[in-house]
Structures are given as structure tokens and as C-alpha cells.
Amino acid sequence: MKFDCCAFCEYRHSPQNTYRRDGWDYPHGDEEDVAEPVTERMAVLPDGICLRLTPPCQPTVDEILEPGALITTSYSPDRIQKVFHVRERPVYGVPTYSIAIGDPDTPAGRDGYPKRYRGRNIKELVYQDGAIRKLFWNNDDEIKVVGYDGIEADYQATISAGWSA
Secondary structure, three states: OOOOOOHHHHHOOOOOOHHHOOOOOOOOOOOOOOOEEOOOOEEEOOOOOEEEOOOOOOOOHHHHOOOOEEEEEOOEEEEEEEEEEEEEEEEOOEEEEEEEEEOOOOOEOOOOOEOOOOOOEEEEEEEEOOEEEEOEOOOOOEEEEEEEOOEOOOHHHHHHHOOOO
């Protein structure tokens, strides 16, 4: 979904994530690089890049994902991964979440991360309208919960049902 209704969106072909920016402000930005909320669903950086926000009446990523959740991503839909750790991490003044992931059969270590953890993360996540998405508006990647390790529950139904605005 592209957001093409305002002057801010003239930058809709801008970078999708911080890795494609110059790197001068990765990962958090500095005091001048704080996103300005435009609506309760969108913020904009000083250089015009649009960001998603989790609206106030919707759950946050850490309320949807918890250790043991089995997920797939839109860019690798056939690969199921297990969430080991969920952490809030502000980026550009916006609350986002990072998750540590691993293969479903990998045991967790004492620290809660997968054993032999090599830094497999998905960063800059927000929850909006029934979907876990990346912070940058131009990035259409999505994470879907397909189950929970050891618990037979249909978590996908909760996420795909969505939330009214």
C-alpha cells in the first residue's frame, strides 16, 4: 500500500530502510532527526521520508509476538522461523521493535536467544491494522504469525482480522 495523498509523499521512491540511507544516522538518528507525526498512523523525517506508526488503540508488536511464536515473512513465505526475543528499540523517536529469530528446532540458551546465536534479527517493526510491518512506509514487508511452538492455537486469525481505524 502506497501513501500518495499528501505533499510528504513526493518522496515515496525514497529509501525503504536505514541501510539504504547514508548511514550517518543509523540506527537511532540524532536530536535533529526525530520523526514528526503527521497523523496517528504516519510520521515524516526532516528529509521527507515517511514512517509508519502504531495507532494508539492498537496493540504493539511485543503484545502480538512473544518468544515461541512461529512466523513467516513476505520475502520468505515458505520458511518458518521461531521468535526467541522481542525488544523495543526507538528509531527516529518512534517506538519500534526488534526480534531475534532462529530455526524452530533450535533450543534457547540461558539468555533466551537461540544457542549459537549469530545475530539473525528483524528490526524496525511496528504493528498497524492487523499486520506487523517495517517502519518505513515504502517497505511492504510483512510478518505473519503462523503458530506457537508447542501450543496449538490459531494466531493467524487474530492478526489477519485487523483493527478498525
